[in-house]
Amino acid sequence: MKQTLWKIGIVLLIVIGTDRGLGWYFDKKYASNHFHYANGHLNYYLQKVHCDTLLLGSSRVLDGLVPQVFGQRTYSIAEASKHLGWCAAVLDLMQQYGRLPSKALIINIEPEDFLNEFANKLKSDVHYLKYYYDKNPFIQSEINRSSPFEWVKYLSSLYRHNGNSLILLTNPWQQIGRLPTLNGYCPISPTPQDSVRTLQDIDRAHYPKPVLNSSTAQHYFKHIKSICKKNHIELIVITAPFFKPSQRSVECGQLMAKYLAKENTRYLNYIEKDIGELNQLRFWFDNHHFVDAGAQKFSVLVKKDVQLP
């Protein structure tokens, strides 16, 4: 038994050594990563960008809003499939690194984020920023909320790169996601399947009346709002349109409008707003994402509506 315990101890020591060594290597890799994946764009932004207006949100901002339409000093730090939790954490990071926008934040929020069933998704999005666990108190406290023993995982240096390590190693060979050249915008080129996909994606299901009462979403929203208030940044919330929105989306949008009115926050709800020409199939990749031409037109529309100085 003694011998076995010794062997386990030796393996443990080698594991700790490997963990620290590889952790140091991946920290260096992460710090120099400016590719889109593995938070490379965020990294680039935190290191190099000062902007007036910041665009934040999910893929509906990433490939739906063109920063340069708003002006050269507008930048997008949107990320596919990331929602309110991620946005709040990213904004906190920007505050810490002194990289908040000087004038305005335009953030796309999906009203569904405020449904209770999405609470876990919002929380889990923060875990994509686990590299900053011991660098940013807000991210650390949000990650620790997920389990009383979550901190144990962070005893490992490698764990902060969990999920990103291969991306960090293979990024140089990737053809997509290179150094941002369009201020963080990722255009979608049209394909012959777009109209089929868009029509297929239309949500015709009938749902019970939504209730937007997620305390998690409210917590993240209030955090974003307080950062903006503290730093005198104009906060504008938008919800990007859908091609033929479902009744549920419309209802969610209306409830969201009520909530944001109560919070004294400007809200542009494009689910219900007239988007004119954008109702044509050719502007859509699927029923909630624009192709490049649609994104250009939508950005002009948003710019006109927000009327930034």
Add this chain to the structure above:
Amino acid sequence: MLFNSIEFIVFFGVIFTLYWIAPKKWRWLLLLIASYFFYMSWEPIYIVLILISTAIDYFLCLHMTGSSDQRLRKYGLALSIFLNLGLLFTFKYLGFFQDLMQHVFHAFGAEYHASSLQLLLPVGISFYTFQTISYSIDVYRGNLPVERHFGKFALFVSFFPQLVAGPIERAGDLLPQVKRDDIKLESEDLRDGLLLFIWGLFKKVVVADQAAMFVDTYYASYSHQSGGFLLFATYMFALQIYCDFSGYSDMAIGIARMLGIRLMDNFKTPYFSSSMTSFWRNWHISLSTWLKDYLYIPLGGNKGGKFRTSLNLMTTMVLGGLWHGANWTFIIWGALNGFFLSIEKFFHRLLPERGLFLKGISMFIVFHLICLGWIFFRSQSVGQALTILNKIIHLVPFDLYFILADNRFSGAIIGALILIFLEAQIPFQPFTAFRKKNVVYRYSIYILLITSVLLLGVSGGAQFIYFQF
């Protein structure tokens, strides 16, 4: 509480320590409390079902043993099976059969009003139900002495490492072990148990959960996807389900081993099989042998000629499919496998097993027949499975580069390569043969596995596929 969660590791650390310092005669009680606590971490109320199932089999078997009247014994067994299957039916199949009834009534122009009762499927119900049924049958047959200690019998039913997803243990193997109060912490058990746990964890979080991301994406949007991607997603599902389930089994066996209890092997590199029969001997062994001993052989096994054997095989496999879930997709999956097995039995041997090249071809064919079944198993409906199959049949050449270069999936591919490398090298018992390798090689592999779990493992990933059965 999943085996791959930090909560479980803390829980097990506490139980492991208490177990080995507790007085020997009370260890069973500690394990019983731990097992109930473990089960209640999912849905506390469903502990009642385990208690009911335990009480039914405990008292009916005592009654059977106490009676010399064969007829009463038979009634006792029938009642035990009826009540156990009744619980399983109510919680697992009621909705399915109500839908079926509605369709049948509708076809005859009649109305059938199904109950609106929606029951949540209790985790592991199919596993512990089969375990207790096998106990009753073995006691009835006189193959096993009845257990008179209620607490130790309750521990046999609910032993936490294998409670929610097997292996489905036989009372003859597990009961004597949980009854022993002279178990000592052996270095071999600690070492092998720990290694099996890490090996299972690697399979689950590095390979299965990474493959799941690919499979879920492509199976959810199957109508938009090309046949090539769907074929690749099906291969990935074959990998996912193997690593998910065998990973769970390895962890369960490893955990039990660290407590000085040996569970049966559940998988023996099934994808290296060169016949369907061999595949089913090596896949989910505890269920396959259960079905063989308590269904296939009582039906007559292979003793009634080729047609009778085929019929028995089909019946066994269809019921085996239904055991997995209340859906036509599982029934078709079972029927397909039953059909392949029948064909193989009917023509004795269809595929060559000798010679490396011919064996390789046989393995390739068997793997693809199994994958054909997996399409139904993974699909939400028969319609979805047929669409996917149709797209794969009308496959157009696609650029594999897009999949291989997409670094979201490279983790699963790298994990799979490590897995294949290790399993091909050390078949059947990864760490028994492994111990014979030289120390540098072994330690490198340990470090590789642990580092892979930390770097590539999906943290907070999906629960195990077999929990839903």
